[in-house]
Amino acid sequence: MRCLKSVNTVRRDNYHRTILKGVLSWFVILCLLFLVHNFLVPGNFSLEYNGVAFLALIFIYPLHKALYILASFKYRSNISVQFVRRFYISPCIQIKVKHMMPKRDYLFSLLFPFFAILFLLIVWMMMVPIWNSPVFLILMAVHFGISYPAFVLANNIRNLPKSCFIEEAKRGYSVLISD
Template sequence: MRCLKSINTERRDEFNRLFLKGILVWLAAVCICFLTQHLIYPDQLTNDYQLASFLGIILIYPIHKLLHILGCFKYREGTVIQWRIHFFFLPCIKLNIKRIIPKWHYIFSLILPFVIITTILIVLMLLTPIGHSGMFLILLSVHFGMSFSDFTHIKKLWKMPKNCFIESAERGFSVLISD
C-alpha cells in the first residue's frame, strides 16, 4: 500500500479553529431551535426538566466518544485512548486506532454518534414534553456543535477513492491505497 494523502488534523491552531467553528454552529443551532420552537409552539417554552437536560449536557461528550469507539469496535485491537486538557480546563478524549481501517468503516464511526444521539433527542422531543424545555434545546444544539468536527473529517475523506484505507498517523491520519 502507498500513502495517497496525509491529513494533518493537529497542525497549529487546528483544534482551536474546529472548536471555534463548533461553537459558531452551536450558536446557530440554538437560534434555529428556539425560533422553530417559538414558531411551532408559541408560548410553550418552559423551565421544566432542567436537571435532566443539564445531566444530558454533562454526559453527551462521553457518550459521543463511546459511540465513536463502538463504530469502529471491529478494529479495537491497538486502540489508544488519550486524555488531553485544552484551554487549561477542558478535558478532551482522543481516540487513536493503530490499525488500517477501510474508508467507509471510518466514515461510519464518525457519523454514528450524530445519527444515534440526534434520533434519540428528536424522539424524546416529539414524544415527551421535555422538548419544550430551553435546556433541552441547548442540549440538542450542543450536540450539533460537537458533531461539527466529525463532519469536517468526513468532508475531507468523501472525495478520496472508494477502496482506500485510513491509518492513524502521528498528527492526523493517512489515506492509503493499494498498489
C-alpha cells in the first residue's frame, strides 16, 4: 500500500467551523420545516407529543454514534470510543477506526446513521401524528445538523478512486492505494 493523499481535516476544516456550519444548517432546516408545516397546517401545533419528542431529542446523539459503530461492525476490533469534552462543557463521543477501510465501507459507515434515523423518524411520523409537535420539528432539524460533518467528509471522499482504502490519521485521514 502506498499513500496517495493525506488530508489534514483539523487544519482545513476546523472543528469549531464545522460545528458552526452544522448549527447553521440546523437553523436553516428548522426554519424550512416550520415554514412547510405552517403552509400545510397553518397555526395547528399540538403539544400532545412534546415529552416523547424531547426524550428522542436527548437520545438522538448517542443513537447516531451507536449506529455509526453498528455500520462499522466489521471493523469492531479496531474501533476506539473516547469521551471528549468540547467547548469546556459539552461531552462528545469521538469514534476512530484505527484500521484502514475500503472506501465503500467507510462511506456506508458515515452515511448509515443519517438514513437509518431519517427512516425511523419518517416511520414514527406516519404511525403517530407527532409531526404536529414543534419539538419533533426541532428533532428533525437537529438530526440534519448532527449529520452535517459526515456529509462534508463523504463529499471529500466520494471522488477518490473506487479501490482505495481510507485510514483515519491523528489529524484527518489518509487515502491508500494498493500497488
